[in-house]
Amino acid sequence: MQIPIHSAEGLGQVLRAVRKDSDIRLDVLAQLVGVSKQTATNLERGQGKLSTVLAFLRELGIEVSVDIPKSALLRLQAKQPSGSAPVDSDHA
Numbered sequence: 001m002q003i004p005i006h007s008a009e010g011l012g013q014v015l016r017a018v019r020k021d022s023d024i025r026l027d028v029l030a031q032l033v034g035v036s037k038q039t040a041t042n043l044e045r046g047q048g049k050l051s052t053v054l055a056f057l058r059e060l061g062i063e064v065s066v067d068i069p070k071s072a073l074l075r076l077q078a079k080q081p082s083g084s085a086p087v088d089s090d091h092a
Contacts, residue, residue, distance in 0.1 A: 019044075033055045043056055
């Protein structure tokens with residue numbers, strides 16, 4: 001199910017809900033991702049680095065995508081070296 005995220009706090013609430021629904025303790029998830037329990041707590045409060053948030057989302061099986069204008073996608077793809085892409089071209 002897709003839900004809109006409008007804030008870091010909203011994303012933190014989603015992280016917490018999915019973690020609890022998956023019956024994963026916060027300290028276990030933190031260990032899987034390689035961060036402290038305090039860092040995990042901060043993420044669920046909407047605080048922390050984006051790279052850490054993305055690692056948590058991956059570990060919980062949550063796929064993240066953004067909806068951008070086609071013109072921006074073309075510009076993004078044009079700047080990438082041949083054979084590499086920052087986006088999943090199957091969804092572009």
